[in-house]
Amino acid sequence: MESHVRPLPELTPENTAFWTGGAQSKLMIAFCGACDKAIHPPQVICPACQSRDVSPRAVAGSGTVYSYTVNHQPWLPDMAVPFAIAVVDVDDAPGVRVTAPVTGCAPEAVMIGQRMHIAFEPSGEVWLPLWTPLEGAAA
Amino acid sequence: MKAAITGTGMSDIGRNTGRPAMLHLADAADRALARAGLTLADIDGICTYPGKADNSPGMSPLGTGEVRNALGLQTCWHAAVPDGPAQMAPIMVAAMAVMTGQARHVLCFRALTESSSQSAGRRASIPGAGRAEIGGWLSWLVPVGAMSAANWAGWMATRYFHEFGMTREHLGMVALGERQFAQMNPAAVMQKPLTMDDYLAARMISTPLGLFDCDIPIDGAAVVIVSAADAAQDCRMPPLRIEALGSALRSQETWDQRADLTTMGAHDAAIDLWSRTAFKPGDVDVLGLYDGFSIFVPLWLEALGFCGHGEAKDFIAEGQIGPGGRFPVNTGGGQMSGGRLHGFGLLHETCLQLWGDAGARQVAGAKTGVCAMGGGFIAGAMLLHRD
Numbered sequence: 001m002e003s004h005v006r007p008l009p010e011l012t013p014e015n016t017a018f019w020t021g022g023a024q025s026k027l028m029i030a031f032c033g034a035c036d037k038a039i040h041p042p043q044v045i046c047p048a049c050q051s052r053d054v055s056p057r058a059v060a061g062s063g064t065v066y067s068y069t070v071n072h073q074p075w076l077p078d079m080a081v082p083f084a085i086a087v088v089d090v091d092d093a094p095g096v097r098v099t100a101p102v103t104g105c106a107p108e109a110v111m112i113g114q115r116m117h118i119a120f121e122p123s124g125e126v127w128l129p130l131w132t133p134l135e136g137a138a139a
Numbered sequence: 140m141k142a143a144i145t146g147t148g149m150s151d152i153g154r155n156t157g158r159p160a161m162l163h164l165a166d167a168a169d170r171a172l173a174r175a176g177l178t179l180a181d182i183d184g185i186c187t188y189p190g191k192a193d194n195s196p197g198m199s200p201l202g203t204g205e206v207r208n209a210l211g212l213q214t215c216w217h218a219a220v221p222d223g224p225a226q227m228a229p230i231m232v233a234a235m236a237v238m239t240g241q242a243r244h245v246l247c248f249r250a251l252t253e254s255s256s257q258s259a260g261r262r263a264s265i266p267g268a269g270r271a272e273i274g275g276w277l278s279w280l281v282p283v284g285a286m287s288a289a290n291w292a293g294w295m296a297t298r299y300f301h302e303f304g305m306t307r308e309h310l311g312m313v314a315l316g317e318r319q320f321a322q323m324n325p326a327a328v329m330q331k332p333l334t335m336d337d338y339l340a341a342r343m344i345s346t347p348l349g350l351f352d353c354d355i356p357i358d359g360a361a362v363v364i365v366s367a368a369d370a371a372q373d374c375r376m377p378p379l380r381i382e383a384l385g386s387a388l389r390s391q392e393t394w395d396q397r398a399d400l401t402t403m404g405a406h407d408a409a410i411d412l413w414s415r416t417a418f419k420p421g422d423v424d425v426l427g428l429y430d431g432f433s434i435f436v437p438l439w440l441e442a443l444g445f446c447g448h449g450e451a452k453d454f455i456a457e458g459q460i461g462p463g464g465r466f467p468v469n470t471g472g473g474q475m476s477g478g479r480l481h482g483f484g485l486l487h488e489t490c491l492q493l494w495g496d497a498g499a500r501q502v503a504g505a506k507t508g509v510c511a512m513g514g515g516f517i518a519g520a521m522l523l524h525r526d
Contacts, residue, residue, distance in 0.1 A: 041393065
């Protein structure tokens with residue numbers, strides 16, 4: 001799926017922890033220091049309480065598939081298809097979903113409720129997230 | 140509300156027309172002005188979505204500046220609205236402009252050359268493709284392989300199927316109904332019959348959405364003239380009063396974080412729409428619902444209250460939205476069989492119906508129409524009524 005023309009995320013002060021956490025194999029989610037709300041996409045202000053005390057911390061890196069799609073269309077000339085993209089409810093971060101491609105199982109094996117764990121692949125300055133099935137664990 | 144639509148026009152849309160966007164735009168403007176009984180000298184405002192943009196090939200080749208120049212317009216007011224209640228934003232702000240006296244007749248336009256551009260560049264409608272970096276809400280999608288809106292709509296459909304037992308056949312009924320309408324509309328790009336077997340056999344794009352669940356990139360332009368209520372009285376056609384607008388958005392600007400992804404921004408905008416009028420869904424004669432992907436049609440039907448949450452599959456299976464149905468949707472063939480003018484084509488068709496100008500597909504006596512644009516967090520809705 002690597003492609004020289006697939007754009008990478010622009011790094012900002014808010015999102016750098018998320019996109020570079022993979023270097024330490026950590027899924028970094030922003031939390032409010034005042035009310036502990038999980039904030040994603042990350043931003044500098046808590047939308048719930050307006051606190052400016054927002055900072056990233058590592059969560060377990062597991063989650064449950066909320067939905068998914070199997071992409072069959074090669075949108076770019078060098079895109080290998082099919083592959084599944086999962087929208088995953090992240091454990092320990094209420095209300096936060098992380099969307100990422102699925103690796104480690106056949107695309108058609110992905111299902112709603114499936115338990116997943118995060119993995120990362122480096123690309124340029126960032127580490128792109130991937131979801132990989134947790135063996136033998138169903139929700 | 141003291142604003143009305145007084146004219147609409149569409150160019151001869153098509154695939155790979157090779158014509159400059161400006162010629163499509165000029166044709167659409169001529170036709171809209173002729174319908175309204177106006178001339179270019181009457182136009183004192185101009186508005187568009189999104190403005191000149193190159194975020195995907197041929198997506199928006201014209202801004203207000205070039206169109207003002209080409210048509211020799213001298214305007215009192217102009218604006219482009221890339222960031223608003225879907226592709227309906229320019230119609231909405233034009234209505235506000237005429238109501239606040241900034242202009243009397245506003246030419247709203249949408250022009251696309253996606254068909255020619257994609258063929259020439261061999262690139263699909265991929266936002267940001269070819270760029271090294273991408274920001275904003277797209278940065279949470281494109282870099283992780285969710286490059287196309289087909290993917291985003293795909294996971295919404297997967298969840299909806301899971302919760303409510305919808306199947307591909309239900310979405311197929313939406314596509315087939317639109318094709319049947321298209322066959323009654325000479326301006327629609329797809330005229331061949333479409334069977335359920337054809338639909339189910341077509342190649343998959345992003346599960347559960349296949350080729351015929353997607354709208355069709357075209358070259359073309361549409362113009363909608365929004366006039367002040369008093370100025371509208373001088374026009375050739377009966378004014379189509381903008382009875383209400385709905386723009387609310389109560390979730391984040393994302394395609395994956397909304398708590399219930401079997402709903403969209405559409406649901407917020409639709410509640411907003413009905414809160415501003417005494418009309419009810421049962422008063423509506425004809426619907427133009429955004430169908431960039433087939434799944435948006437049932438979601439908009441539910442959002443607008445034509446059926447309950449989770450009931451759209453039965454509503455569709457009962458034949459309510461196809462030819463002969465009580466609530467006909469996208470009578471011009473929609474974007475899936477008519478071609479993608481980003482909502483402007485749906486609004487044009489809704490207006491034709493309310494003027495009794497829809498030819499073989501005319502809904503008898505149509506006086507009230509709802510038009511809704513957008514998918515995901517992007518949504519705007521409008522109720523039109525001919526007095």
